[in-house]
Amino acid sequence: MTDEKGNRAGLLSRATLVSRQKVSRNTHILDFEIDGTTNTPGPGQFYHVDCGGGREHLLRRPLGVHGMTAPEKGAARVRLMVEVVGWGTQRLCALEPGAEVGLMGPLGRGFTPPDGGRALLVSGGIGLAPLFFLASEMDKEGSDYDFLAGFRTGDDYYPALSDLKGNIEVFTDDGTVGAKGVVSEGAVRHIGNGDYSAVFACGPEAMMEAVADACEGSGVSCQVSLTSRMACGLGFCRSCVKEGRDGRNLCVCTEGPVFDSRDVKWNGVRS
Ligand SMILES: Cc1cc2nc3c(=O)[nH]c(=O)nc-3n(C[C@H](O)[C@H](O)[C@H](O)COP(=O)(O)OP(=O)(O)OC[C@H]3O[C@@H](n4cnc5c(N)ncnc54)[C@H](O)[C@@H]3O)c2cc1C
Numbered sequence: 577m578t579d580e581k582g583n584r585a586g587l588l589s590r591a592t593l594v595s596r597q598k599v600s601r602n603t604h605i606l607d608f609e610i611d612g613t614t615n616t617p618g619p620g621q622f623y624h625v626d627c628g629g630g631r632e633h634l635l636r637r638p639l640g641v642h643g644m645t646a647p648e649k650g651a652a653r654v655r656l657m658v659e660v661v662g663w664g665t666q667r668l669c670a671l672e673p674g675a676e677v678g679l680m681g682p683l684g685r686g687f688t689p690p691d692g693g694r695a696l697l698v699s700g701g702i703g704l705a706p707l708f709f710l711a712s713e714m715d716k717e718g719s720d721y722d723f724l725a726g727f728r729t730g731d732d733y734y735p736a737l738s739d740l741k742g743n744i745e746v747f748t749d750d751g752t753v754g755a756k757g758v759v760s761e762g763a764v765r766h767i768g769n770g771d772y773s774a775v776f777a778c779g780p781e782a783m784m785e786a787v788a789d790a791c792e793g794s795g796v797s798c799q800v801s802l803t804s805r806m807a808c809g810l811g812f813c814r815s816c817v818k819e820g821r822d823g824r825n826l827c828v829c830t831e832g833p834v835f836d837s838r839d840v841k842w843n844g845v846r847s
């Protein structure tokens with residue numbers, strides 16, 4: 577990503593919104609076309625998105641890649657899955673096709689795909705965004721996996737989950753879709769009973785901690801995608817740093833967002 581002078585070339589682009597679709601209560605799928613890019617982001621990488629607003633809202637917002645069509649005829653399509661939580665995401669999810677936004681990326685270190693065997697993917701809420709992309713890529717490779725997806729309620733459920741080829745199990749807190757309960761409990765049961773080659777988790781920290789703990793107990797490797805408030809997204813400002821288990825700082829934007837769960841210092845709060 578850096579040239580011989582250390583410049584980060586080709587990271588900034590203007591992207592045109594091609595389509596936007598509301599897919600659940602607070603979540604939209606946005607497809608952007610990026611001209612002249614040769615970047616092909618992998619699952620777990622993210623774009624730092626300029627949501628507009630100038631000096632009032634200076635900071636970009638990090639959003640994971642949800643899907644990607646490889647560059648063709650000079651243009652690539654990138655899919656983002658955006659949950660409305662505040663000013664920036666609200667603004668993105670109100671854009672109409674034809675609108676332009678500034679993207680920086682793809683950034684960060686994504687998931688390392690499983691090397692054979694059966695994998696377990698565990699998502700909580702919007703943590704679905706990058707794991708759905710990983711699952712789609714695994715479908716292309718013919719890989720085996722179980723995918724456990726947790727939502728607060730059936731209104732948050734993402735119907736496209738049923739298009740994936742893996743074994744999908746859905747959990748909602750109120751039981752309106754799938755099994756009633758939290759996804760971390762389902763994951764702990766699966767890890768205890770299953771014979772997984774690798775586990776991938778993205779969602780609330782307490783959920784990832786429970787998954788990481790079960791994996792450590794069973795000797796299964798686990799990759800987690802951390803979230804953090806980000807400013808530069810490039811490793812300079814240190815605003816995204818989290819504490820690592822060995823006392824080392826983990827720079828979420830450049831060394832992550834995906835980490836080996838054993839490198840993370842968890843807070844000891846479980847869901
Ligand atoms: C690597 C990475 C990938 C992400 N991928 C996605 C994705 O694919 N889809 C998606 O919808 N969201 C994703 N997020 C979270 C997203 O960046 C935040 O929801 C967004 O920045 C909020 O911006 P806002 O202006 O709407 O909210 P703000 O007005 O800035 O904040 C509103 C609320 O959102 C919370 N918030 C703000 N930033 C974050 C953050 N980085 N992580 C968690 N909560 C935050 C605040 O605490 C506050 O409660 C990702 C975050 C990271 C770090």
Ligand code: FES
Pocket residue numbers: 805806807808809810811812813814815816817827828829830
């Ligand atoms: S956001 Fe600046 S160092 Fe990570």
